[in-house]
Amino acid sequence: MPPEALPRHVAVIMDGNGRWAQARGVPVVQGHREGGEAVQRCVRAAIEHGITYLTLYAFSSENWRRSGEEISDLTGLMQFYLRHRLKELDEQGVRLRIIGEPERFGASFCRELRRAEEKTRGNTRLVLSLALSYGSRAEIAGSARILAERVRAGTLAPQDIDEDMFASALQTHDVPDPDLVMRTSGESRLSNFLLWQSAYAELIFLDVLWPDFSEKDFAEAIQRYMRRQRRFGGRPE
Incomplete structure (x- = not known):
């Protein structure tokens, strides 16, 4: 695949753990465990395809x-993967980032997350952002508050606020917008x-439940993306 045709940033809404477990008559926590394995497959697929940024909607x-x-089961599983898979991520050249409100999971887990971010900060092969206790409307409201505080402090004039400035106050200010x-x-x-x-992202919806998500599913989504013509409001050439 020519690098210029690939999405630079892929974001994934991981959905279906509960339905996967229900269909098999097993506890929901088993669906979350299998979903954790699907995360590993997704990260490997992103690396193999040369994707630079991957954002996963984890909670x-x-x-x-x-x-x-x-919630307790989910938190425990996230802590398990953080402790036992971080070395693998680090060796793969993955930089871990956290967006959202991770402090809601408690001070101890939040410290572990921040240590993991610091440990992998120098990695450049793939930037993996985990959205934990994340809500986009809350993030947008937070950006508005940051700019409002600057206006109140007299360091920013309201008329100078534009889309780029607003985006610079979002938690994702240091990564490009998702292409897919x-x-x-x-x-x-x-x-x-x-x-x-996601204003101009390509959207792809898959019927597969997240615990069954495979490298093949990732590759097929990339192929579907590459067949689309992205015009960003312009007319086709």
Whole structure:
């Protein structure tokens, strides 16, 4: 594949762990465990395809509505993968970034996340952003508050605020906007994920449940992306 035809940034809404478990009559936590393995496959596929940025929607701000038991299981699984797979990510040249509100998971887990970010900071093969307790509307509101504080402090004039400045106050200010957003499980919505950043992203919705997601699914999504003509509001040549 010619590098210029590939998406630079792929974002994934990982959906279907619960339905996968329900269909098999096993506990939901088993679906999350299998979903963790799918994350590993997705990262490997991104590296193999030469993708530079990968963002995974791991836990939304709305997921706090789930049962305390499920949230506890999810948190434990994330801690397990962080402790036991970080070395592998580091060796693969993956830089880990966290967006969202990870502090809501507790000070101890948040410190582990920040240490993982620091440990992998120098890696350049793939920037892996995990969205934890993330909601795009909250992120947009946060950007507005940052700029409002600058206006109140007298360091920014309201008329100087433009799209670039607003984007610079988002948590994703240091990564490019996604070229491709894919979602598994057959659902066809963004669910409060990277709403500002996805203004011109190509959207692909897959019927596969996340625990069954494979390198082949990733490759097919990339092929579908490459067949599309991206005009960004202009007319085809």
